[in-house]
Amino acid sequence: MVADSFESKTYEIEVLTPTIIGGQDKIQSFEFVREGEYLYFLNFDKLFEQNLFKDSFIEELSRGLSSGARDFNIKDILKKYSIDFKKAVKYTLRLEGVTSPYREVVAFVKSAGRFYIPGSSLKGAMRSSMTKALSKNLLQFYESALSNAYQKVLNRNRVDPKFVSRDADEKIFGTPYESPFKYLRVSDSSFVEQESAGIFEIKVLNICSNQPKWFSRNGNIDDPKQATAIVAEGLKPGVKLYGSIKAEKDLIEGNATVKGLKEKLLTSGVLSSPYEFVAQILNSVAKDYIQKEMTFYSKYNQKQIVSEYQKLLNILNSLDKNQFLLQIGFSTGYLSKTVGIFFNKSHFEKLSRVDTQSKINPDIFPKSRRLLFKDGQVWTVPGWIKVTIR
Amino acid sequence: MDVILKGKYIIKCKIEAQTGLHIGEGNNSLEIGGIDNAVVKDAKGRPYIPGSSLKGKMRALMEFAEGKVRDNLLVVSVKREGRPEICLHMCDDLNCPVCGLFGRNHGSHDLKSGEKIDLTDAVIPTRLIVRDAKLIETSITEEMKENLDLDWTEVKFENNIDRITSKAHPRQSERVPAGAQFSAEFVVNRFEVDSKDDQKYYLEKFIKAMKLLEDDYLGGQGSRGNGKVKFVDIEIFYKDSSDYEKDSSKLQPIATAKSLDELKLS
Ligand SMILES: [Zn+2]
Numbered sequence: 001m002v003a004d005s006f007e008s009k010t011y012e013i014e015v016l017t018p019t020i021i022g023g024q025d026k027i028q029s030f031e032f033v034r035e036g037e038y039l040y041f042l043n044f045d046k047l048f049e050q051n052l053f054k055d056s057f058i059e060e061l062s063r064g065l066s067s068g069a070r071d072f073n074i075k076d077i078l079k080k081y082s083i084d085f086k087k088a089v090k091y092t093l094r095l096e097g098v099t100s101p102y103r104e105v106v107a108f109v110k111s112a113g114r115f116y117i118p119g120s121s122l123k124g125a126m127r128s129s130m131t132k133a134l135s136k137n138l139l140q141f142y143e144s145a146l147s148n149a150y151q152k153v154l155n156r157n158r159v160d161p162k163f164v165s166r167d168a169d170e171k172i173f174g175t176p177y178e179s180p181f182k183y184l185r186v187s188d189s190s191f192v193e194q195e196s197a198g199i200f201e202i203k204v205l206n207i208c209s210n211q212p213k214w215f216s217r218n219g220n221i222d223d224p225k226q227a228t229a230i231v232a233e234g235l236k237p238g239v240k241l242y243g244s245i246k247a248e249k250d251l252i253e254g255n256a257t258v259k260g261l262k263e264k265l266l267t268s269g270v271l272s273s274p275y276e277f278v279a280q281i282l283n284s285v286a287k288d289y290i291q292k293e294m295t296f297y298s299k300y301n302q303k304q305i306v307s308e309y310q311k312l313l314n315i316l317n318s319l320d321k322n323q324f325l326l327q328i329g330f331s332t333g334y335l336s337k338t339v340g341i342f343f344n345k346s347h348f349e350k351l352s353r354v355d356t357q358s359k360i361n362p363d364i365f366p367k368s369r370r371l372l373f374k375d376g377q378v379w380t381v382p383g384w385i386k387v388t389i390r
Numbered sequence: 391m392d393v394i395l396k397g398k399y400i401i402k403c404k405i406e407a408q409t410g411l412h413i414g415e416g417n418n419s420l421e422i423g424g425i426d427n428a429v430v431k432d433a434k435g436r437p438y439i440p441g442s443s444l445k446g447k448m449r450a451l452m453e454f455a456e457g458k459v460r461d462n463l464l465v466v467s468v469k470r471e472g473r474p475e476i477c478l479h480m481c482d483d484l485n486c487p488v489c490g491l492f493g494r495n496h497g498s499h500d501l502k503s504g505e506k507i508d509l510t511d512a513v514i515p516t517r518l519i520v521r522d523a524k525l526i527e528t529s530i531t532e533e534m535k536e537n538l539d540l541d542w543t544e545v546k547f548e549n550n551i552d553r554i555t556s557k558a559h560p561r562q563s564e565r566v567p568a569g570a571q572f573s574a575e576f577v578v579n580r581f582e583v584d585s586k587d588d589q590k591y592y593l594e595k596f597i598k599a600m601k602l603l604e605d606d607y608l609g610g611q612g613s614r615g616n617g618k619v620k621f622v623d624i625e626i627f628y629k630d631s632s633d634y635e636k637d638s639s640k641l642q643p644i645a646t647a648k649s650l651d652e653l654k655l656s
Contacts, residue, residue: 008605024547024560043536090537111410112530112544112567113537119409119615120548131553146554165553185607188409188568188615243409244618246605337556355555 008246009275009389013117013189015241016312016384018096018200018372020234021121022330025107027233030065030074032105033085037095039105039199042074046088057081093233096198097374100229105199106330108233114191117241117328122387123186125328126278128337132285133265134172141168142339143347150350161355165339172264180261183251184278189241196239200372202230202331202382205302207367212300215368225376232330234382245389247274275322275389282324287316289327289341293381296369305371308380315386322389331370332383340366393514394582395631399593400641401576403624405439405523410546410565410616413443413609427563427610429543436527437542437566439574441520443609448520449492451602452595453479458488461503477502482512484583487595491518491578517592519577529571542566548614565616574621590655593626601650621650 033040051057057077064072078085090113108115145168149159173179203224204215213220214227221227235241252274254260261277271277290309297305316325327336335341343351345362352360361367372379415430429437453459458479468476480494493516498508530542539545544567549558578596580588600621607617625643633641647653 045536109547110537111546112534112569118546118548119613120611123614124549124551128551128553142554149554161555161557162550162552162559164555164557169553182613185613186615187607187618191568243615334556337551338553340554340556351555355557358555 008185008187008244011122011186011243011245012388012390013122013241013243014386014388015235015237015239016315016325016386017237017308017380017382018198018234019117019328019383019385020106020200020232020330021109021117021328022106022232027105027107029103030072033075033078034095038092039095040085040092041090042085043088043090047083047085050088051081051083054081054083057083091194093194094198096200096236097376097379098199098201098229098231099376100201100203100225100227100231100373102201102229102231104231106230106232108197108235111188111191115194115197115235116191117189117235117243119186119188119243121328122189122243122326123181123184125326126184126186126282127181129282129285129326130261130265130278131172131339132289132341133267133281134339135264135266138172138264139339139342141171142342144168146343146347146350146354149354153353159354161357164354174259178258180251180254180258180264183248183258183274185244185246187243187245189243192235192239192241196235197233198236200232200234200382201374202232202370203227203373203378204230205300205369205371207300207364212302224373224378229373230331230370245275247278249274252277279319279322279324279389282326283316283319286325286327287313289335290316292341293335302371302378304378305381312384319386320388324387326385326387327381327383328385329383332381333369334366336383391511391514392582392584396580396582396587397628397630397633399578399580399590399596400627400629401574401578401596401624402627403574403621404526405572405574406529406620406622407566407568407570407572408618408620409568410544411437411439411568411570411609411619412563412565412611412616413437413439426561429564429566432524435541436525437570438525439523439572439608441522444523444574444603445492445518445520447606447608448599448603449478449488451606452488452492452599455598455602456486456488458486462501462505464502465499465507466502474502480507480509482507482509484512484514487592490514491592491595491599492516493518514581514583515579517579517581517588518596519579521575521577523572523574525566526571526573529569530567531569534567534569538567540564542570548611563611571622594655597650597653597655604650622648624648624650624653626653626655 060077145165149164152159206213206215206220208220214224216228252260252262265281290313294306294309348360348362348365352362372382413430415428431437463479463481464477465480466474467478479488481489494509494513496513498506501507543564545562546565547560547562549560551558578593604620608619609617624647626645627641628644645655
């Protein structure tokens with residue numbers, strides 16, 4: 001019994017669809033060289049070190065780097081001075097069916113250069129998903145927080161869109177000291193080999209006057225091939241990562257200072273462990289979310305995405321009690337990260353005034369979705385993982 | 391009470407960070423040109439693990455594991471607005487493994503349950519000494535160093551996402567990257583108290599505390615990924631108090647192990 005409550009368990013993440021955990025950085029075009037189906041990311045310290053005596057090369061390179069000129073092409077300079085850039089490479093990634101032009105690559109988060117999934121990202125996605133299972137009376141705190149922010153805007157007070165939900169979060173889960181989530185611990189994952197990562201292409205589906213269109217810098221267009229691409233480092237489907245996780249009884253049951261999740265979330269059935277409780281909640285939220293998204297994509301005739309979601313739904317329906325599906329990371333969209341799935345037109349009218357940067361159309365929000373492309377075709381949705389706890 | 395020092399167990403090992411490690415400076419001050427939320431460093435700018443952090447965490451874990459977290463066994467060490475904020479276990483039971491290993495403070499204390507306790511008669515010297523654990527510089531490889539933001543550490547960003555607007559609020563904190571190792575040393579004193587010899591009792595309790603720490607975390611943001619540590623290359627030496635009177639000769643370890651799983655005390 002004592003040993004039981006101290007021991008942590010192992011989690012296994014299996015990447016189901018390309019998963020991008022965005023770091024803070026974007027990698028600029030002069031920082032990598034493309035050759036064939038691969039991008040070689042350069043190590044500038046090494047490049048300088050190995051070519052210290054080629055004065056004009058160093059000069060030309062420094063000038064190019066500092067000016068940030070758009071026409072600056074690193075590959076041409078390396079060729080001109082016959083420098084083998086492969087001797088000064090940090091890492092190499094394969095292009096996974098990227099066909100559109102791009103000038104920068106969204107960097108995956110790394111620790112000392114190594115790919116991994118931070119515990120904070122996994123825990124954050126779990127918490128965000130569990131928030132969608134809140135009982136109706138608690139969800140109302142988010143509605144009031146939105147109304148309060150809206151009132152402030154009407155009264156010409158400043159509202160920071162980064163902190164609209166903070167009061168509600170605290171009313172529902174308490175201060176960090178009182179939060180049940182302190183009894184959920186998720187470690188960073190193990191590192192994976194660079195072969196587990198690749199370069200992926202994302203495009204933005206936009207619904208305009210009830211029609212599916214694709215975002216491009218020149219406006220929304222019909223032909224996805226001409227649409228503007230976002231290119232990012234991501235983990236490939238099939239990749240597995242491991243870490244440790246601990247969900248204590250107090251997460252669910254609560255104690256003298258902390259109110260447990262049991263009394264906050266909608267649940268069904270008797271559950272034998274905190275892990276099963278968490279898995280059941282996450283799966284019921286995922287199911288609801290997937291079904292709503294399938295309705296959306298069916299309406300706008302995106303057969304490929306509907307079939308991708310059908311595959312996820314099949315996996316979801318065959319999971320064991322210690323497994324759950326979760327969407328995580330970059331480009332997963334507004335509905336995945338928020339409680340917006342419960343909002344209606346009047347909420348979005350308020351939101352459009354609170355968050356003026358996001359161009360919110362209350363009739364249909366969110367009206368865009370980010371989708372992965374492969375070889376020029378619509379492929380799948382980003383960030384779905386399967387987690388197994390042992 | 392008669393207390394005689396019988397000898398010292400000296401535990402030498404490496405502490406390996408299995409995920410990033412953030413042991414904060416505590417004062418949260420922003421040095422000029424520095425980053426928010428920095429890690430504690432020595433005079434030469436190398437991160438280290440203060441002995442006090444290790445000892446404090448191990449004590450807290452042992453309090454739980456030994457069933458000492460109860461209102462009538464907890465002493466209030468910090469109050470806020472008259473209410474207990476930080477509590478810590480202390481008692482007058484001379485066989486208590488927590489107080490015996492980690493020590494007690496003199497004098498009278500307020501218990502969380504409202505009563506008072508006087509520990510003057512129960513205070514014996516603390517058995518456990520924890521030294522600061524120094525960074526083993528070579529454990530951060532050249533390849534890792536090329537990818538670090540700072541000399542020995544990286545800056546990790548964490549996004550808090552607003553659940554209504556989806557706008558991100560990034561926060562940064564410094565941490566030592568996974569793979570870094572620190573050289574650690576612990577001393578467990580073996581006493582004879584009123585003719586009762588500790589034998590290996592407190593050494594065994596200390597090893598239990600090491601195991602508990604491996605299943606928990608050290609430092610900040612532990613529930614969100616940081617601070618998973620492992621003890622490796624463990625050597626335990628024993629120095630009898632009579633050894634201190636002899637000419638110094640090279641001590642042989644009484645136990646060695648690659649990891650705690652393999653450690654066996656004869
Ligand atoms: Zn005690």
